[in-house]
Amino acid sequence: MFRYLPWAREGLFVFLRLVLAVGLMEGVRSGYFAGLLPFYAPEYLGLGPATFTLAFTFHQLSENLSKTFGGLLAERVGFGKTVSLAAFAGFLTLLLTPMAHAAWLLWVLAVLWGLSMSTLYPGLTTLASRIAVPGREARALSFTLTLVMPWVGIGLVGVGQVAQKEPEAALTLLMVAQGVVLLLALSLFPFRIPIPKAVREPYPYKRLLFFLPAAFGQTFAPALVSLFILRLAKEELALEPIALGGLLLLGGALALGLLPLTGRQVDRKGYRFALVGGLFLLGVVMVWLAFTPSFMELILLVLLAGVGYSLFLPGWNGFLAKNLPQENRAAIWGGLMTVEGLGIALGPAVGGLLWEAFGLRAPLLTGSAVFFLLSLFYAVLFWRMRWN
Template identity: 30%
Template sequence: MSGKVAQRMHINLASPFILEMWAIIFLVEFVKGSLLVALLPVYMENILGISVTVVGFAFAMQYLGDNLFRSPSGWVMERIGYRWTMTGALLLILVAVGLIIYAKDAVWLSVACLILGIGTSPLWPCTMTGITELAGSTESGSSGAAMGAVEMASLAGTGIGPIVVNFLMDHGGQSYHSMFLVLMGCAAAVAAVALLLPSRIGTHAPHAIVRGGGEGPAAVRGRGNPLESLKRTFHQVRTTLKVSRLLFPALFLQAFAIGLMTPVVTLFARSELHVTPNQFSLLLIAGGGITVLALIPAGKLVDRIGTTVFLNIGFLLAAGSLAFFSQVRWLPLAFVAVALVGISYALILPAWNAFLAKQVPKGERGTVWGLFLTLQGSGMVAGPVISGKLWDSVGHSTPFLASAFVMVLLFGLHLLIVHRTKRKL
């Protein structure tokens, strides 16, 4: 091993793979945020006259496609590489947006949402696997800063997309058809960026990235009977995935805590805080903006200090700030509470992903990341369902108190996982 490679302590955030994935994540989340937040709910209900129930079903199809195909897409990526897995999937986003333009009924719009979900499904398995590969070939083995960078791209795309679309429609006089064409252009651009991705990332050097058609071990492994290859994969995952069983409920709860808040935060702001739309936008900026700005610095500190301190502080701070927010009825205090929630998530997100990266075995990283992300995604489905029932049946503050309680559970689970891991070493 060369001296230059040996001296590399952390992942280079300016490396081609990180920059390419940053651009892909931003554009994909820009398109998804624009469609799911700003365009489709109003377009389907007001323009096409589709009921809110059907709109919800169509959105559920998007989630279903995304979540169910994460593990298979990770498995496919292990066989054919990053470039063609991502390019093929991202072209489906282009197909989905094109279908939305011409769809006039609930069935075809639901099909389009399902295709959109399938198209986005490899995004996070490929990203997490690539970062884990790069981290494994550095001296520190840390991935916090890189995880923070990609989370920042995700949050920025999700937030900027609806803002840009609403601005163009409100002030630029653009039609829905025009905006869908703009998003088709974004989808084409993101597929083009995916063509720049490497086929594979070397396992022994931080920049040993195969950009040609060279065949690594995974390529050889992918030959032959696909069913036999799949059986070998499941056997390898079972034999190499040596993690605490407590990690699996923790994966579910981490997303479940977010899912509890997602559907009711707007309702809470309007019914309990009585904010105007502009004030609500400022609240979102206070929370989301702080999270985005703090992600990379927090990630770099995670690489230096480790994940344990950040997760312990982050979970407890999130629990306290969410409980505080649930009781606030004065707007200035609401800004303080939201800012604290933003800080807590800036601590949690890069540390949590770096913590998971340490649990992923070297064999079948894509498949294991797909499994982890599927478990997390199931929490995002259950959260809104439980949240709505708590809101209607118990009280408006209850979903936030429940989310705070889940954060306390995560704090305890994390302590137990770390303790058991140290005891085994």
């Protein structure tokens, strides 16, 4: 079985425990902010929607804006220590939530929790790239993310189902889950990310600038329509929420199913075609959506989006794994994740302005233009410059 995995057998058990710990923390976080607080905060804390949604905003900002420093800590201080700190901060937040009757206290707890979690993804992706089997780096990174992200939905749906009937029971459930995470993290306390041997040639750090367009654009383009996708589906595409959910599930399942195949191709033949082609397909999907496709066309577009994402994800990860410097890799990865977070933060605001000024199609057309420009930019970049 081990020969089919993209990670080396040595250290795999520790790595999978870390993946489980990060996944559970993601589930607790989504369950807390999106599943619990909408029901718990108004009834038990006397805090309105503006207060607890701002808590989530402050949490996200504190995490995303500190990922460069968080990545540095994960690599220099020890990943086991920073994971344990994040688990403890989450448990402390849950423990003190019943006392957070003042908005400022809830916000402080959210910020501290966010700061502690800034080490998780830079550390985990760096570790995944370091223990990847040579030639399987793209799959190692892509599969790592796909193992973690489902926990977001599990936490949201699971806690939300309990919280709408028994908010206090939902908080207890979250505390139990976070307690398990804390015990798991403490068992990994001494772990450190392995440091590779020093490379002979100095890295041209100016090259890091070429990673920024895709880091920002990949999140900014879809975020342009993220907050009003339900209204867009209803008014422009005549889709009810359940139909939209079914289409999104179809596209996501296809992308996940194709990932082993596309990841293998990237590892064997290179990331260039996958990265450029994936961005181009995502651009096609967004521009086509702007012109009111039929239901059958929507199914085709969802399939194209699944193929596009299954190409882009390993293509992007392969590009990073092959070309980021080994020295301070976690800090650099954290910086790129901060740029991705800015795309998520700015996209909805820009999309709203475009919608208000030019109509619902404008954000889709703008998003497609972003994807097309990124595809062209990296096609030219790979042609003009030498990359690993």
